[in-house]
Amino acid sequence: MNNRNVNDLYKAWTEDLIREDLKKRSFNFSVLMENFVGDFNIGSVLRSCNAFGGKSMYYYGHKRYDRRGTVGTHHYTSMVHLPTRESLLELKNDYTFVALENTVPGAQSIYDFEWADNSLIIVGEEGCGITNDMLELCDKFVYIPQYGSVRSLNAAVASSVAMNDYVTKYIAKNGNK
Secondary structure (H helix, E strand, C coil), X not given: CCCCCCCCCCCCCCHHHHHHHHHHHCCCCEEEEECCCCXXXXXXXXXXXXXXXXXXXXXXXXXXXXXXXXXCHHHCCCEEEECCHHHHHXXXXXXXXXXXXXXXXXXXXXXXXXXXXXXXXXXXXXXXXXXXXXXXXCCEEEECCCCCXXXXXXXXXXXXXXXXXXXXXHHHHHCCC
């Protein structure tokens, strides 16, 4: 008896076929990381974007990363580097910018938040968060309520919570993909 909760559908597929199928089945959200320092977080966010069926992954900042942390998901979910502010601004044509930031006054609890279908979930590096320049571009602000003694979640964990929330609410509203 197989009690795993993952689908081994892709076990014998080629990378091209997997990418093509994921593209057809993806949700219409994407994730943008800003100025991440740690390779672990970059790889972890990319893996979660793949796991939750994100359409795209973007990175804004000056960082090359060690792809080994993605455990191969970089073959299926590409990460697009945005080298300039102009390339970042082009995304405004396609996405509603949603800052995942717990320090912005007026941010809405993720529990009550309604995601736009075309949400771009923006996550900043731990410690400094999302820069003021990026926050000025954001359309909406959301935070994850916390009940312990730490001030914030790990960036990869926080983005995973947000992606799961998006998918859960999308499926509840529209049915399973």
